[in-house]
Amino acid sequence: MFAPRQDPGGRTQTGFTSRTIRVFIIDDSSVVRAIFSRLVESEPGLELAGTAGSAEEALRQFGTQPVDVVLLDLEMPGMGGMRALPEIIRQSGRARVMVVSSLTAEGAEHTVQALGLGAADALLKPGAGGFDRAYRDRLVERIHSLGGRPLQPSQQGGARSQPLLVGPTQSAIRPEVLAIGASTGGIHATGQLLRGLPARIGIPVIITQHLPVEFSEPYAKQLRELSGREVLLAADGQSLQPDCIHLAPGDGHLTVVRRGDRAVIRLDRNAASTGCMPSVDPMFASLAAVFGANVLGVVLTGMGRDGTEGAHALVEAGGNVLVQDEASSAVWGMPGSIARAGLAAAALPPCELALRIAAALGRA
16 A cells, blocks of 8 residues: 555665565454465465464464464454554564555544554555455565565664764755655654654755655654654645645655745655655755755655656755665665665664754754
């Protein structure tokens, strides 16, 4: 549900691996467990690590064998998927968790909450007759993307990791706007970054997160509660405000234009080259045109390469781009594409990105 609509080459952007991906299924429906089990066992490169009818049963099994990806239902008897999610991530060896639940359609707020707690992705569980070829292909692609590389614990909370300088050195120009782009795993990563920022940074924050439109308002609500900042869903003519988060809606690209002495938002619904809606590329490109070198762009975890074209525009205008490092990313597609293009000043975990941003603003 949260993977962007990709261009035809997007499937390989995440770097599918020849390593076998071990999948664990948690669902209280024996029928669903059986369907997903057959799907995993029939797919080359995937292996069934186990199944459980409850979170409690799954937690008892974790630790006996490695797990790369967990398919998790939210609505189950007992603890349920939501309450058990942090413990599932911990006891499974930090496997990537994909929420596969009927709540992902009707309970957008529940799904956004799960993604904020650390779930990497979400996909609707289809109704009767919905487990067709298209659904199977979509689910398998997500599993491959999430399980393509074992997640290595980042050095957050321990010694500071050394920044990986993969492009131009970050300039000393103080930014006038902070722009963040993210996709798969991005809700959790954005939360970590925002928690690490000072309460007041004095500039507007613009966020493009790949999300369907029905999840925009629940995510805006979560950002308000998490950051303590005002959060506005972007709308045409909306002025950028210091210490306010402007969030791209699910049905339009958030771009910025100059109107007199004001920078205002203009929603663009034209197709982006990556096929994403909303897309990071037009956001970055418009900010480069309006603010020049006074933009700090950040790209967090996500599938594909959205943000790379826009990062080119930012760097050419003299701005800076930081990306999330591979070790802490759910999928190192978007940030990895920018790093490999030599456009990122540093690749760091979210908490260290926050420190770098604060230093750029003179608020370390």
